Amino acid sequence: MTDRPAADNTDDSFAEAVGARLRSDASHLDAATLSKLNQARQAALEAMPDPGRRHLPWLGAAVAAAAALLAVGLWRTDIQTGDAAPPALAAQADMDLLLGDEPLDMIEDLEFFAWLAAEELDAGASG
Amino acid sequence: MPSVVLSLSSRSCGAADGLLEGSNLDQRRAMDRFLAGVERRAFRIAVLAVNNEHDALDIVQDAMIRLARSYGGRDSQEWAPLFYRILQNRILDHHRRQSVRRRLFGWIDRRADADEAPDPIAEAADREQVQPEHRVAMGAAIEDVDAAVRALPARQREAFLLRAMEGMDVAATAAAMGCSQGSVKTHYSRAVHRLREILGDHWL
Numbered sequence: 249m250t251d252r253p254a255a256d257n258t259d260d261s262f263a264e265a266v267g268a269r270l271r272s273d274a275s276h277l278d279a280a281t282l283s284k285l286n287q288a289r290q291a292a293l294e295a296m297p298d299p300g301r302r303h304l305p306w307l308g309a310a311v312a313a314a315a316a317l318l319a320v321g322l323w324r325t326d327i328q329t330g331d332a333a334p335p336a337l338a339a340q341a342d343m344d345l346l347l348g349d350e351p352l353d354m355i356e357d358l359e360f361f362a363w364l365a366a367e368e369l370d371a372g373a374s375g
Numbered sequence: 376m377p378s379v380v381l382s383l384s385s386r387s388c389g390a391a392d393g394l395l396e397g398s399n400l401d402q403r404r405a406m407d408r409f410l411a412g413v414e415r416r417a418f419r420i421a422v423l424a425v426n427n428e429h430d431a432l433d434i435v436q437d438a439m440i441r442l443a444r445s446y447g448g449r450d451s452q453e454w455a456p457l458f459y460r461i462l463q464n465r466i467l468d469h470h471r472r473q474s475v476r477r478r479l480f481g482w483i484d485r486r487a488d489a490d491e492a493p494d495p496i497a498e499a500a501d502r503e504q505v506q507p508e509h510r511v512a513m514g515a516a517i518e519d520v521d522a523a524v525r526a527l528p529a530r531q532r533e534a535f536l537l538r539a540m541e542g543m544d545v546a547a548t549a550a551a552m553g554c555s556q557g558s559v560k561t562h563y564s565r566a567v568h569r570l571r572e573i574l575g576d577h578w579l
Binding site for chain 2: 258259262263264266267269270271273274275277281282284285287288289291292293295296297298
């Protein structure tokens with residue numbers, strides 16, 4: 249706002265005087281107009297986008313990705329420490345259950361049979 | 376371990392939300408200050424351009440909403456040229472609509488009034504249409520300035536108001552008008568000379 253147009257000082261003084269007059273008029277608007285301008289400003293502020301809302305989809309995706317990575321990490325840790333049966337073996341056991349002659353009532357005692365199978369595996373490994 | 380991770384994660388999310396809320400509040404306050412600072416002059420510019428206070432208010436409100444909605448997230452230093460660019464575009468849209476309306480209704484009126492005798496009152500000269508030079512001779516005051524500014528071609532008026540009334544520099548005015556800095560200087564210089572011709576040097 250410092251570089252002035254290439255004009256002589258008279259032009260500058262003239263333009264400044266007219267500009268000041270117009271600014272002065274603008275600062276003396278009637279109350280009704282000022283009220284309407286205020287309402288317009290409030291409407292504009294309401295229309296302003298919420299930056300938080302704009303980032304929310306990325307935040308959600310980042311949290312979901314982190315949760316998935318955490319789950320995979322924990323699952324792999326379980327496999328390495330031998331706390332759970334490998335997935336291929338688990339799937340095969342499920343199929344044996346469904347296709348076998350045993351009644352499906354045994355599913356109600358699933359935890360017991362899982363323990364039994366683990367015991368048998370341990371016995372087989374040690375024997 | 377996972378519960379600790381989740382706890383830390385939720386804590387950092389809460390802090391981030393707080394920062395975002397604070398940032399949003401700051402941005403809204405900055406926008407409020409900016410609009411409060413320019414709204415009166417913007418209204419004055421719109422009135423000078425469209426010669427109707429009701430239409431001028433609509434134009435200013437529309438420009439404010441468009442700025443806040445589309446550029447509210449931008450650096451506040453960019454708002455002034457953007458706002459005046461939007462304002463001038465809205466003024467231009469208004470003139471285009473008025474032009475189409477005049478053409479359409481003018482054609483209908485011509486057909487309706489084809490058989491009617493000319494009305495001498497309607498034929499009388501409109502006081503608002505008096506040339507600015509004559510108005511100065513009649514001794515009006517601020518109305519003279521308004522009339523003289525209104526008499527300028529649109530681009531000259533735009534350059535003059537942004538520079539002399541709004542106090543914008545050549546670069547910001549060029550950004551607001553969507554033209555080169557050289558064009559701004561030309562429009563402004565011509566506007567000042569034309570205004571001096573119309574108003575005389577008693578403003579000095």
